[in-house]
Amino acid sequence: MKKKYLAMLLSAGMAASLWTGGVSAEEGADSGEAVTLEILSLKTEEGPQAAFQQMMDNYTAANPNVTFEIQSMSSDDLKTTLRARSASGDMPDIITWMKEVEPEFMVDLSGEEFLSNLNEDTVAGANAIYEDAIYAMPIDNGYIALYYNKDVLEANGLEAPTTLDELTACCETLEANGVTPFACSLSNLSVPYMSLIALFAETVYGPNANWSAERDAGEHSIVEDEGWKKAFDILTDVVYKYCDPDTAYNQSYEDCAALIANGDVAFYGNGSWALSGIRDVNPDANIGLMAFPISGNPEDAKMLCFPDTSMSICADSENIDAAKDFLAYMTSEEAGTIWSENVKVSSAVNGVSVDYDPIAADIDSYLTSGQFTPYGDRVLRSVFTDKLWETFSYYMLGESDWESLATELDTYWDKAVEEEAAAE
Amino acid sequence: MRKKQNTFYLALLMPAIILFAVFFIVPVVQSMWLSFTDSYGMKTTWNFVGWKNYIEAFTDKTFTKTIGATLKYALITVAAGNLLSLILALLLDSRIRCKAVLRTFFFVPNIMSLLVVGYIWCFIYQQVLPDIFTALGAKGIAVLGNKNTVIPALAAAGIWNAAGYYMVIYIAALQGVSEDLIEAARIDGANTWQILRRIKLPLISPTIVTCLILSVAAHMKVFELPYTMTSGGPVGASATMVYKIYMTAFNANRNGYASAQSMVLFIIIGGISLGLNLLMRKREEKLE
Amino acid sequence: MKKRKTILLAAIVWLLALIFASPLLLVLINSFKTKGEIMTSAISLPSSLYLGNFVQIMTESNFLSSFFCSVFVVAVTTSLTVLVAAVTGYALARWNSRLCRILILVIMSTLFVPFQVYMVALIVVVRNLHLVNNIIGLILVYLALGMPVPIFLCRSYCVGMSREIEESAIIDGASRGKMVFAIVLPLMKPILATVAVLNALWVWGEFLVAFLVYGNGKPMTLPLSQRYFFGTYTNQWNLILANFLISSIPIILFYIIMQKHIIKGIAAGAIKG
Numbered sequence: 001m002k003k004k005y006l007a008m009l010l011s012a013g014m015a016a017s018l019w020t021g022g023v024s025a026e027e028g029a030d031s032g033e034a035v036t037l038e039i040l041s042l043k044t045e046e047g048p049q050a051a052f053q054q055m056m057d058n059y060t061a062a063n064p065n066v067t068f069e070i071q072s073m074s075s076d077d078l079k080t081t082l083r084a085r086s087a088s089g090d091m092p093d094i095i096t097w098m099k100e101v102e103p104e105f106m107v108d109l110s111g112e113e114f115l116s117n118l119n120e121d122t123v124a125g126a127n128a129i130y131e132d133a134i135y136a137m138p139i140d141n142g143y144i145a146l147y148y149n150k151d152v153l154e155a156n157g158l159e160a161p162t163t164l165d166e167l168t169a170c171c172e173t174l175e176a177n178g179v180t181p182f183a184c185s186l187s188n189l190s191v192p193y194m195s196l197i198a199l200f201a202e203t204v205y206g207p208n209a210n211w212s213a214e215r216d217a218g219e220h221s222i223v224e225d226e227g228w229k230k231a232f233d234i235l236t237d238v239v240y241k242y243c244d245p246d247t248a249y250n251q252s253y254e255d256c257a258a259l260i261a262n263g264d265v266a267f268y269g270n271g272s273w274a275l276s277g278i279r280d281v282n283p284d285a286n287i288g289l290m291a292f293p294i295s296g297n298p299e300d301a302k303m304l305c306f307p308d309t310s311m312s313i314c315a316d317s318e319n320i321d322a323a324k325d326f327l328a329y330m331t332s333e334e335a336g337t338i339w340s341e342n343v344k345v346s347s348a349v350n351g352v353s354v355d356y357d358p359i360a361a362d363i364d365s366y367l368t369s370g371q372f373t374p375y376g377d378r379v380l381r382s383v384f385t386d387k388l389w390e391t392f393s394y395y396m397l398g399e400s401d402w403e404s405l406a407t408e409l410d411t412y413w414d415k416a417v418e419e420e421a422a423a424e
Numbered sequence: 425m426r427k428k429q430n431t432f433y434l435a436l437l438m439p440a441i442i443l444f445a446v447f448f449i450v451p452v453v454q455s456m457w458l459s460f461t462d463s464y465g466m467k468t469t470w471n472f473v474g475w476k477n478y479i480e481a482f483t484d485k486t487f488t489k490t491i492g493a494t495l496k497y498a499l500i501t502v503a504a505g506n507l508l509s510l511i512l513a514l515l516l517d518s519r520i521r522c523k524a525v526l527r528t529f530f531f532v533p534n535i536m537s538l539l540v541v542g543y544i545w546c547f548i549y550q551q552v553l554p555d556i557f558t559a560l561g562a563k564g565i566a567v568l569g570n571k572n573t574v575i576p577a578l579a580a581a582g583i584w585n586a587a588g589y590y591m592v593i594y595i596a597a598l599q600g601v602s603e604d605l606i607e608a609a610r611i612d613g614a615n616t617w618q619i620l621r622r623i624k625l626p627l628i629s630p631t632i633v634t635c636l637i638l639s640v641a642a643h644m645k646v647f648e649l650p651y652t653m654t655s656g657g658p659v660g661a662s663a664t665m666v667y668k669i670y671m672t673a674f675n676a677n678r679n680g681y682a683s684a685q686s687m688v689l690f691i692i693i694g695g696i697s698l699g700l701n702l703l704m705r706k707r708e709e710k711l712e
Numbered sequence: 713m714k715k716r717k718t719i720l721l722a723a724i725v726w727l728l729a730l731i732f733a734s735p736l737l738l739v740l741i742n743s744f745k746t747k748g749e750i751m752t753s754a755i756s757l758p759s760s761l762y763l764g765n766f767v768q769i770m771t772e773s774n775f776l777s778s779f780f781c782s783v784f785v786v787a788v789t790t791s792l793t794v795l796v797a798a799v800t801g802y803a804l805a806r807w808n809s810r811l812c813r814i815l816i817l818v819i820m821s822t823l824f825v826p827f828q829v830y831m832v833a834l835i836v837v838v839r840n841l842h843l844v845n846n847i848i849g850l851i852l853v854y855l856a857l858g859m860p861v862p863i864f865l866c867r868s869y870c871v872g873m874s875r876e877i878e879e880s881a882i883i884d885g886a887s888r889g890k891m892v893f894a895i896v897l898p899l900m901k902p903i904l905a906t907v908a909v910l911n912a913l914w915v916w917g918e919f920l921v922a923f924l925v926y927g928n929g930k931p932m933t934l935p936l937s938q939r940y941f942f943g944t945y946t947n948q949w950n951l952i953l954a955n956f957l958i959s960s961i962p963i964i965l966f967y968i969i970m971q972k973h974i975i976k977g978i979a980a981g982a983i984k985g
Contacts, residue, residue, distance in 0.1 A: 044944075074943065080674045081928050084835070084844055100677070186569055187550075189657065249569025249658070250550040254947050386676040390486055390660075399571075399659040400485075408485075419464065422471060432888045433807035437815065440800040440859060444818055446841075447834065447856035452825060455833035515725045519718065527975075528968065529729035532736070535967050537917030537935045540956050543942055544735050547949055551754040552738055559755065584735065589978060596979030634982055645828045647920055652942075666828045673832040674924070682832045690829040697824060 035322045038092035039070040042078045043309065043343075047276030051342035055335050059326055066322055093317040094326070097136040097310035099129065100382050106135040107313040107320060114328035122348040125374055126307035135312055137327055139336070140345040142272035142308025143289075143363060144198040144376060150286040152179065152266040160288060162298040164234070171242040174266055183259040183268040184243035185251045189393055195239045195269030195292070196392055197376045199231035201304040202294050205375035212379065216417055223406035232405075234294060236396045239269060253277075261285045272308060275344045275357060289362040291371070302373045303366040307348065309339075383416035384409070459683035470680065477684035487685060489660055490668040491692065493575060494644055497664060500579040501586065501643040506635055509587050513594030514620070527595075531588035538585060542652030545581035549653070568654050571661035578649045578662055586642065590635045597631035598624060633704040637697055644693050665689045736960075743954035750949050765954035773955060778937035779962070782916060785847065785933055789854045790912045793862055794904050796855065798897055801866025806875075822860045827921065835924050843925070850926040850933075854915055861981050862907040869903040870896075906977035909970045916963055934959055 041052060049072055056068040073081065079100050085091050086105050095101070109115060110133055115123055118138065126138035148160060153170070156177050161167040171181035185191040204211050204227035211227075214220055222228045243265075251259075257277035260268040263285070268274070269292065278285060291301035311330065313323045329335055336349030344356045346363070366372050377385050388409060394400035459477055463470040481487050512530055516523055533541065549568050557564030567573040601624055609619050625632075647666040650656050656663030656671070663671075669689065673682035742750055743765055744758040769775055804812050827834070834853070835844070843849025877899070881891045897904070919935040926933070932940060938959065945951045967974060 076675060077943070079677075083674065083677060084839070084924075084927060089842065090845060186658065187654075189655070245569070246564070246566050249566030250554065252947050382677075390671075390676075393657070394659050397659045404485075419462065422462070423469075429888070430807070430809070433803045433809070434811070436799040436803040436892070437807075437811070439796050440863065441815065443796070443852070443856040443859065444815075444822070446837065447853055448822055448825075448830075449818070451830040451833040451837050454836060455830040458833055458836070512728065515721065515728075518721060520722055520725060524971070526725055526729055528971070529732050531971075531974075532964060532967065533732065535913055535917065535963050536960060537919055537938070539919040539935050540917075540938060540960070543938070543952065544739060544956065547742075547754075547953065548735060548738065551750065551949060555753050555755045584732065587732075592975050592978045593982040596975075596982075631982070638982060641826065645826050647828065652939075669828070669832070670920075673835075679832055679836070686829045686832060690825060693826065693829070694824055 034065050034067070035319050036067050036069055037094060037319055037323055037326060039068060039094045040078060040081065040092045041070060041072045041096045042075045042098065043096065043273070044072045044074060045273060045276050045343075046280060047342045047344060048072075048273075048309070048339075051339045054338050054342070055330065058334065058338075059329050063325075066326070089316060091314035091316050093314060093319050093323045095312050095314060097126075097312040099378060101312070103130060103133065103135055105315050107315050107317075107324075109134040109137055109313070109324075109327075112324065112328075114324075114331045117331035117350055118348050119350060122307045126310050128379055136307075136310035137312070137330075138307035138310040138348045139330055139339055140272075140307075140309050140343065140348055141305060142345060143303055143305045144194050144201070144271040145269070145303050146195075146198070146290050146292050147260055147268045147270065147274070147278070147359075148288050148290065149260055149263050149266050150288050152263045156266075158266075160290060161293055162290075162301070163296050164238075164293045165296060167293045168238060170266070171238065175242065180244045180259075180265050181242035181267055182239055183251075183256040183265040184239060184248045185253055185256050186245065186248040186393075187251065188253050189389075191253055191256055191270060192235060192239060192396065193389060193392060194271050196231060196235050198269060198292055198304045199234050199294065200228060201373050201376045202292055202300070202302050203227040203230045203234075206294075206300065206302040206373045209373070209375060212375075215413065221406075222409045222413065223403065225406075228406065228409075229402060230294065232392070232395050232402065234292065235392075240396050242267075257281060260287065272345045273343075275359070276342070279344060279357070287359060289359040291366060299371065302371050303363065304374075304376050305363070305367065305372045306374050306376055306378055308345065309343075381413075381416035381420065383419060384413050387412040455683050455686055458680055459687050461680040463679035463683075464677055473680065477681045478687075480681060481684050481688055486660055486663070487668060487672075490663045490665045491688070493660075493662060494646070494664045494666075495692075496575050497579055497582070497646060498640060498643040500576060501582045502636060502639045504579070505583040505586055505643075506590060506632070506639060508583060509590035509635070510594050510632070512587065512591040513598055514624075516591070516595055517598040527588075527592075530591055533584050534586065534588040536585070538648035539652060541581055541585045542649045545577075545584075545649075546653045549577060568662075569658055571658050574654060574658065574662045578646070578653060581649055581653070582643060582646060586639065590639060593631060593635055594628065597628040601627050629707065630704065633700060633707070637700045637704075640696050640700065641693060644689075644696070665692075739953045739957055742949065743957045745950055747948055747950045754949075765950050766958065768951060769955050769958065773941055774931060774937060775955070775958065777931040778934050779959070781847075781931040782934040785851060785854070786912050786915045789851050789858065789915050790908050792851070792855050793858050793911045794908050797859055797862035797866045797907055798900055798904055799892065800859075800863050801868075802870050802892060802896055802900075804863070804867045805870035805873075819860045819863055827857055831920075831924060838925055845926055845929040847926065847929060850922060850929070853921055853925050854918070857921065858911050858914060862911065865903055865907055865980060866900065869900055873899060903980075906973050906980060909973040910977040910981065912966075913963075913974065916966075 039052070041048070043049065043052070052070055056070065060067055075098065078096070079098060082091070082095065082098070082101055082105075086101075091105060097106075112134075115134065115137065122138045122141060123134065126136040127134050150160070152174075153160060156174055156179065158170050158173060161170045174181040184195075204225065207227065208214070211220065215222075253274075254277060256268055256270070257274055258281045259265045261278045261281035278287060289303075291303040293301050295301075311327055313320060313327065317323055330339075331349055333349060333352050336347040336352035337354055339345070340347040340352055340354040340356050346356070346360065347354065377388075380388075391400070391405060391408060395402065395405045460472055460474060461470045462473045462476075516526060516530075520526070536544075546568075549566075553567065554564050565573070567577045605623060606619055609623055614622070645666050646664050647670060650662045650664050650667045651670075654662045656667055665685070666689070669682050669685045672678050672685060738754070741757055742754060744762050746762055746764070749756075749758065749762075800815075804816060838844055838849055838853065841849070843852065873896075877895060878891055881895050882888070886894070917935060919939070922933050922936055923939070927936065931937075938955065941955050942952055
């Protein structure tokens with residue numbers, strides 16, 4: 001409570017000094033005036049929370065005038081929160097980037113020197129949806145793919161599948177041996193949703209990187225697209241079919257991580273963020289990572305790899321310079337190493353190569369052979385992905401047929417295009 | 425003198441008038457207006473789109489479905505809930521000991537926040553029920569995961585929360601029934617069942633209608649239970665109207681469309697309340 | 713015969729009471745278990761009286777600050793609601809004017825247009841007033857949303873009050889303001905107590921309004937902090953249930969102390985409201 005008052009007094013004081021035209025807030029950051037940077041993060045796992053804490057502590061140790069206040073919440077909550085706060089003119093200083101935040105609320109980081117510390121392609125990829133502006137500063141490279149427990153496969157006399165038929169055969173054998181093949185949560189639908197994203201990235205954007213542009217131009221439709229149908233079908237006929245639906249309704253995201261870590265299941269589709277949770281349960285689990293097999297050809301399986309966690313500065317922050325300075329620190333090798341080690345991901349910072357996990361080798365093999373695709377839900381418009389998120393389970397759970405689901409998705413794709421055009 | 429008096433009354437009314445204007449009249453009017461716009465998310469500009477949002481509301485299956493789910497939930501909670509409350513009231517109105525203690529048992533769920541009620545029942549359905557099934561040696565089902573059982577499961581939590589409230593209202597009404605009347609009937613040889621059917625129920629029938637109206641209005645607005653227990657799943661089977669409006673406005677960011685959905689909610693609640701009110705009037709006329 | 717019937721009746725009532733209490737009993741027993749124990753069985757009794765959950769909540773969660781925040785919000789909202797409802801109810805009862813009839817109509821319509829119908833636009837209004845995440849904003853919205861029934865209750869109470877005392881006070885030379893606050897309000901005490909208790913109960917447990925208007929404010933109110941706690945400790949039912957247990961104790965005590973007013977108020981509200 002006391003702290004809060006202090007912060008209020010300080011910000012009131014700062015506002016007053018701005019008003020009288022005296023010291024500007026910009027100078028304040030450098031001249032040692034106390035600054036509190038508020039960060040809102042969508043990283044709720046323990047690993048990233050610890051990494052943020054370490055980075056903030058190190059930064060405060062070097063810059064005693066800067067302190068931090070960080071709050072972590074689910075991406076759904078962050079979306080709602082940012083929306084409410086942007087409207088009331090009460091945005092935090094720094095946020096983990098979300099595509100739902102309109103560009104006008106973020107600072108364009110183009111031309112900032114510290115961006116050169118980051119992998120160029122990663123920065124460009126993170127800002128692919130913007131024209132000539134950099135609102136998102138990526139700090140790591142993520143993926144969504146299929147985790148598999150090597151020990152479970154071995155115990156059942158199986159090898160890691162490379163084709164779709166091998167995958168289903170694997171699942172059949174496992175089921176026959178009384179092992180649930182897939183971990184899946186149906187109470188937290190983000191779990192199967194992640195598998196869907198990886199699947200359509202492989203089936204739609206893998207063969208045709210320009211699919212979205214061609215769809216906008218009216219050359220395709222989802223309802224007639226085999227790739228989209230295939231993604232939904234694999235989700236239904238493999239991921240959902242081979243999970244245990246009764247327990248899946250009582251299981252959370254954390255439970256799924258525990259299932260694969262403890263070898264209760266063989267497969268689990270999710271993103272890079274799930275790894276730290278798996279390692280928390282069992283640091284020595286013998287886990288591998290592969291792209292979802294989607295056909296009889298192993299080379300069709302391209303891993304979805306993309307710039308993941310990104311940082312943005314809010315446009316109406318009163319401490320933009322201090323925030324930029326902290327972001328610059330986040331691009332240092334020290335910070336990159338902290339992040340990579342705790343979060344168990346590959347860093348976007350040049351020169352940081354942390355042996356964060358044995359599965360890194362699996363990812364590298366996809367990257368070096370060029371067998372990856374960078375296009376997931378991140379490059380799609382949010383009006384469309386909101387609808388996708390709302391309705392995808394209808395098909396999976398047999399509530400809707402392909403025709404009507406895909407037609408609805410098409411409608412919302414067009415709606416998104418239309419609304420974008422209307423806004424311009 | 426008269427003028428002074430009027431200024432004085434006006435001064436007394438001022439706070440309420442301002443509050444109603446700012447937090448009721450303005451938003452209600454704006455709500456109607458927003459429902460004809462494409463107001464979206466953080467964007468500060470919007471366009472008029474005519475009836476488009478309403479057309480979408482009636483063609484959007486994910487929304488029309490919530491109307492059915494909400495009505496189903498309301499029907500169960502109103503019918504079973506009021507029946508239970510009435511039974512509890514009749515039992516507590518009899519010559520039984522420890523009335524205050526018993527009343528506390530039934531009423532305490534009502535003073536708990538609906539949010540907490542949702543979480544507690546989530547625990548019951550996800551952790552306790554599977555254990556009970558195991559103890560009985562049966563293979564259980566995930567009640568929150570089955571689209572046929574999820575609404576009754578939410579309704580059980582809703583009834584647990586609300587039963588005590590309506591029970592209190594029914595007790596008050598039953599205490600208003602004159603003892604002499606009942607005594608007289610008893611002397612005439614009426615049994616308990618006859619007294620209940622012929623005397624108690626007809627006399628408290630206005631209260632029953634009041635409770636029906638109150639509980640319809642309350643249960644049609646359910647939000648916390650799907651929010652905490654199911655997030656509207658599976659396949660939207662437990663998404664209620666208010667939950668859907670919340671998601672449309674604050675998650676999918678579509679203010680305009682959400683306002684159109686709100687208007688549909690208003691028409692349904694208003695319609696049902698009006699219907700029940702008419703029913704009550706008719707009954708009263710009949711009695712007179 | 714009659715005695716047997718009474719015993720049977722009592723058995724049924726107590727059985728129902730047990731069923732009603734069982735969810736809370738489950739909360740009680742499970743908040744003394746470790747996470748592992750709940751995983752093994754959620755229906756067994758705890759093997760020992762494990763207090764670690766409560767210790768962790770007291771040290772890690774912001775239970776105390778949320779508790780005091782809720783107490784503050786309830787105290788301010790309820791006092792203001794009682795005050796506004798009392799003077800408005802009084803004026804509506806005594807002043808026969810067109811304005812009053814309009815106001816009564818408006819209040820009637822609030823009963824038919826629930827908050828959920830206009831919540832989207834209400835949040836837009838609150839935002840335009842820059843009251844989002846602001847505790848004053850939350851209190852004002854609670855005040856506005858909670859007023860209608862209290863105003864009706866106060867109005868009908870005043871209608872039943874004799875005017876003689878007021879008139880004699882005026883003749884004695886008291887000002888109108890003094891007359892209302894020194895004489896009329898004290899006379900309304902019974903109904904005001906009822907109104908206050910009901911309003912306090914509602915504000916204490918209210919979630920949706922707080923979430924939308926004050927979702928990111930600090931310190932959080934108790935329901936908000938419970939939601940936040942649930943989100944942070946997903947799956948750690950031992951902590952979540954222990955948290956529910958300690959945050960329910962104050963309100964249960966409040967009920968036990970105030971039950972007369974609560975029971976009376978609900979009945980009055982239903983019949984007149």
